[in-house]
């Protein structure tokens with residue numbers, strides 16, 4: 001019988017599950033926030049993912065519910081589980097991706113390496129943390145942040161007043177300002193029955209808090225870094241009972257320590273390279289994992305893969321008009337688009353180039369992406 005996967009959220013991550021679903025004969029349905037979203041190519045219902053009855057009705061039509069984002073409220077998730085719906089990842093895992101303070105506390109319990117951190121309720125709390133950490137630190141809103149919004153470097157006790165007020169007595173998060181050499185990301189897929197398959201660790205480069213480039217596998221990563229990154233992800237996936245895809249964002253320090261920055265429990269921008277650069281793409285792997293099917297090989301198909309995000313473009317322009325030029329100029333480039341209206345800084349697509357030389361792949365991918373700038 002055809003398996004039906006329901007994806008909550010109509011963004012590009014849901015959209016990119018459609019192609020592998022078609023290939024595998026899996027039926028995919030999407031609960032989108034509004035009409036005409038990125039994933040509208042799939043059978044799409046439109047409704048509010050915060051409304052229990054809307055989500056219940058959507059869940060009745062599918063064999064498993066999974067996600068394009070982590071914002072579905074716990075009450076809604078728990079209602080589905082109480083109804084007997086298969087939800088992957090489940091609410092007990094997802095809460096660690098929904099709230100950075102809850103995540104930090106849980107990572108401490110399982111012994112995952114992470115920056116020093118503390119909950120902050122008052123200026124005095126922040127002052128104390130700054131005093132202990134050289135006068136500078138990073139404050140974060142525990143919930144609702146994305147692409148660097150909700151993250152700020154502070155050097156004085158009043159630096160988080162607005163967020164403290166907005167959270168009305170609930171704590172926000174403060175972390176040591178990590179002097180990292182670079183940022184890495186480690187993905188792992190895990191099935192409900194326990195099988196877990198890691199991907200190669202990758203390097204991610206952010207611009208203005210947004211992922212801009214990914215290099216896979218991470219260039220010059222030592223054997224130790226490769227091994228430790230995979231072990232951290234396996235410990236977190238198992239320890240937090242994550243099902244589906246988990247991405248662990250990591251800082252690599254100059255003395256080669258790895259510290260966990262944050263978690264995503266769904267396909268992730270750091271894994272888009274797998275569409276063209278790995279035997280099994282993260283999108284196919286996620287579908288297999290949430291359906292508790294055997295996982296595919298995560299081996300790279302070439303020595304190097306580079307992913308460049310296409311960010312924004314002039315308001316009102318459609319990126320279609322530049323396709324032919326990019327295709328003509330860079331025939332090795334694999335162009336992926338999200339069907340979204342370009343707005344400055346918005347992720348509207350990406351380019352993957354796979355090959356035997358990292359610099360050549362990076363050149364070609366950047367050259368192709370530049371046509372859409």
Ligand code: ADP
Pocket residue numbers: 115138140145146147148149150151175176177178179183206209249261262
């Ligand atoms: P978001 O949830 O918006 O993606 P992150 O927590 O990933 O926010 O932070 C965004 C970026 O801010 C990170 O990619 C990193 O470059 C920087 N950053 C976050 N936390 C720290 C930290 N403790 N020390 C130094 N830089 C940090």
